[in-house]
Amino acid sequence: MIMMSPCVSVILMVVAFVNGARIEDDIQSCAKVQTASAVVPLGSPVTATCIIRDDCPLATGQDVQWRLNDRLIPGISVASDSGRIYKVAISDFNHTRAFLTCCVQASPIQVVGGVEIRAGYPPLAPQNLSCQTNLTTPNTLTCSWDPGQQETHLPTKYTLHTKIWDSNEKQTYELPTGLHQYTIPRSGFVFFSEMEIYVKAVNELGEATSLPMVLEPVSVAKFDPPRILKVEVVPKRYGCLKLRWGLSPHQAWMHDFRLNLEVRLKTADSSHWSEQPILVSQVKPTRPVDQCRLRHGTEYFAQIRVRYRQSPWSEWSSSQSGVTLESAPTGRLDSWLKVSGDHTHKQLTMHLFWKPSQQFRANSQNVSYVVSVQKLPAEKGKLCSTPRNYCTFQLPRKAKKVYLSAVNAAGKSSPTEVRIYQIKRHTVISEIKAIPRDDRSLLVQWRSVDASGLTGYVVEWSPLLKTDPSFIQFETADRNQSSLVITGSFEPYKPYGISVYPRFKDGIGLPQTVNAYSRQRAPSMFPKMRMKKTWQSHIELSWDEIPLDQRNGIIQSYKVFYWGENGPVNAVNADTKERRVILKDLNTMTLYEAFIMVSTLGGSLNGSTIHFEIEPFDAVTIVMIVIAFGVGLSLLIIFIVVTCFSNHKRLKGHFWPIVPDPANSSIKKWTSDSAQEKFPAWDKKESNPIYLSHLSFLNLPMKLSKEEDDLWSNSAEDTSDLGESICGSPFIPGYSGSNSDSVPYATVIFSSPCCSPPPNEPHVYLRSESTQPLLETEESFSPKCYQNMASDGMSREQCFFGPCDDCIPEEGANTVIHWDDFPFLQALTMNDTPND
Structure with a gap:
């Protein structure tokens, strides 16, 4: 068994009562609910009466209650002869739809009667009634209106009423619920006959009618876009164009009617149409339209639209272009001259840029520009001729200014004078920045550290990704300005270089430059x-x-x-x-x-x-270790080499003993290095020296005795301590030439250094024997006699190394040998020593 809640059962019972349903045909209703109206204005009071028969078994011994939907509302009971009567009053009915039921308190609650009450508002008069005629096939008249802002909450029906005055024909058109426009077919109106049109709105609480509208259907027709057939030049009329036009094929039958026409124009280099179209009233499609006061020699694009009297304007036609008659250019050009090159050698290059000023008119489609050193352009002084907006040329000698002119087929403009400015090598502008305002403009700001002598500024900009000088643009600013808004077709995410140049009376200062973007985003690639x-x-x-x-x-x-x-x-x-x-x-x-x-x-x-x-251990560490090792090893090698060179005599004598060579013995080599240092100058005076290997010096305090002399001469093993012997001829007993086993050598022993004054005691001459073999020689050796100086000044002859036959002087010959010829022997004084 399915159990239902009391609320659900009440609603079902109410629906059954409203629709007049019966559980059984032979059972009559126990109660009846009556109201003044089932539809009431929203918020108005509502009263209802519930009449219950006395024999109703449901109400026997039960109390009666009123419910509005599921909400209990108080009521009163009134006794009568026919049964019991119960009333209820609702002071403010604020539901758009609700069920009012009469119930008895049973278990569950029983509904004995009920009624549905709806509430809303009466309709408002329709507003803004308008109609429009369609002149294309099929021809129709469509009218629409506004039902008003207030919702009625009740079903509202709208009807469209028309009346043609000429025929007094009336028509009523019913509209589906919720639809607020209607299209009248071609049979319901006449193009050129006035008719009255209004709209009526009706619901259960009332009706309302819009204000009637009287119109001629053709006067509310929206034409198709017209066509410009041709744009022609008006002969001998500068700045004029003739437009030939017509209607679309669907409206071609109206070629004799006078229509209103609007024309809008724009130049070929502009992206915006003229703000105020030109109105031409009451013109037939067969009549062309002239447009004057246009620029000379300029290409224009034109569009037109039409309407009949106060009808809506048609859409704009497609564009057609035409060019006005040419005339000579007028007005001046704005210029910007940049100088580069070597000022020292006067090899300067001029970069001249220009643009039309607000007063300039090219008056032609094909304009070229001439830069000349002469005021009147001529081939002789012409520097360049170009259709572009810049020119590069070499500075003529002694030229102080150049002239810029615009030239077309009809003539030339008045020349614009451009002075040659020099570069001033000092910086005036300290800071510059560019702030994007939108996609088409940038705000450039700068600061000047010194404004003395300034006449203004030049702001130059160009895209950095395009190197063509034709993309360079410039703008001038007053000396009191510190900012300027530059406009142009700035591409987003593309870099632009902006430079500000200070301008003086006698030159152009150094610029400050900054890069700018109108819009930025993340880079397209990342660095590796x-x-x-x-x-x-x-x-x-x-x-x-x-x-x-x-x-x-x-x-x-x-x-x-x-x-x-x-x-x-x-x-x-x-x-x-x-x-x-x-x-x-x-x-x-x-x-x-x-x-x-x-x-x-x-x-x-x-x-x-x-x-x-x-x-x-990375490469750097290894390199550092190798470098440190190499430096240490190099220092060690250098130290060893320096030490060896400083002691090379000692090392040489230790490893390679010096052996005297009698064939090369001479006084030149009697002494060691220490002795040679003491006789450097006069030693070179000997004309034909015979070298002696070594000369040893012994410092003897007293004269050696004969025994000591024998000791020196007989001790062969000790003679090495006396130094090396003098290389000379061994004239001693026992000398047998080169084949003998031993060769005598002589050692000269000084009692004091040779550089000291001559001693009183005579020098001692010793002989010694050496086991060193002499070099064999085939020549006989005979020693020469040398003369010692006596103490008394008299000279006497004495043979060194023993007696000889040559000591006897020849007759008639000068046998005196001077000590000055032998400076080294001058320091020696020898005594005769026995040969044994």
Whole structure:
């Protein structure tokens, strides 16, 4: 068994009562609910009466209640002869639809009667009634209106009423519910007959009618876009164009009617139509229209639209172009002259740019420009002739100004004088910045450190990705200005170079330049990092600059993120100009990952991840170790070499003993290096020296005795301590030539150094024997006699190395040998020694 809640059962009972349903045909209703109206204005009071028969079994011994939907409302009971009567009063009925029921208190509650009450508003009069005639096939008249802002909450019917005055024919058109427009067929109206039209709205609470509208259907017709057949030049009329036009084929039958026409124009280089169209009233389609007061020699695009009396304007026609008659250019040109080159050698190059001023009129489609040193253009003084907006030429000698003129087929303009300015090598502008305002304009701001002598500024800009000078644009500013709004077709995400030049009476100062973007975004590509070098716990990462066309904005920062295995993520900012970072305090034998993030004001882009690892001994460390080892080894070698050279005599004598050579013995080599240093000058005076190998000096305090002499001469093993012997002829007993086993040598022993004054005691001459074999010689050796000087000044002859036959002087010959011829022997005084 399905159980239902009391509320659901009440609603079902009410619906059954409203629809007049019966459970059984032979059972009559126990109660009847009556109201003044089932539809009432919203918010108005409502009263109802419930009449219950006395024999109703449901109401026997039960109290009666009123319910509005599921809400209990108080009521009163009135006794009568026919049964019981119960009334209820609702002071403010604020439901758009509700069920009022009469119930008895049973278990569950029983509904004995009920009624549905609806509430709303009466309709408002329709507003803004308008109609429009369609002149295309099929011809119709469509009218629409506004039902008003207030909702009625009740079904409202609208009807359209028409009345043709000429025939007094009336028509009523019923509209579906909720529809607020209706299209009258062609049979319901006449194009050129006035008719009255109004709309009526009706619902259960009342009706309302709109204001009637009287119209001629053709006067509310919207024409199809007309056509411009041809745009012609008006002969001998400068600045005039003739427009021939017509209606569309569907409205061609109205060619004799006078229509209103509007014309709008624009030049070929403009993107905007004229703000105020030109109105031509009461013109037939067969009559052309003249448009004058146009620029000479200028191409214009034209469009037209039409209407009949106060009908809606048609859509604009398609565009057609025409060119007015040419005339000579008028007005002046704005110019900007830049100077480059070598001022010292006066090899200057002029870069002249120009643009039309607000007063300039080219008056032609084909205009060229001539730069000349003469005021009147001529071939002789012409510097250049070009259809473009710039010219480059060499500065003529002694030229102070040039002249710029515009030329077309009809003539030439008055020349614009351009003075030649020199470059002033000092900076006036200290700071410049460019702020984008929108896609078509930038605000340029600058500061001047010294405004004395300034006459103004020149702001120049051009796209950095286009090198053609024709893209260079400029604007002039007053000396009191510090900002300027430049406009143009700035492309988003493309770089522009902006320069501000100070202008003086006698020259142009150095500029300040800044790069700018009208709109920025993240770069299109990221830089690729590479490892430049590693050392110890550091690594240097570097990257190349992003190409200018891929930046999409001004690079604000480079940030490198890196992390090791299971380590935190670190970030390092890099200088935007150096484009490198050094990662410090890295662990060896640890794998690291890193990537770079490049940012502009419009966004950021992350690069790809790279991996690197710090080796225990990197290349730098190995190189440093090798360098340190090499430096130490070099210092050791240098020390050894220096030591060897400083003691080379001692080392040489230790490893390679010096053996006297009698064939080369001479006084030149009697002494060691110490002795040679004491006789440097006069030693070179000997004309034909015979070298002696070595001369030993002994400092003897007293004269050696004969026994000592024998001791020296007989001790062969001790003679090595006396130095090396003098190389001379061995004239001693026992000398047998080169085949003998021993050869006598002589040692000269001084009692004091040779540089000291001559001693009183005579020098001692010793002989010694050496086992060193002499060099064999075939020549006989006979010693020469040398003369010692006696103490009394008299000279006497004495043979060195023993007696000889040559000591006897020849007759008639000068046998005196002077000591001056033998300076080294001059220091020696020998005594005769026995030969045994």
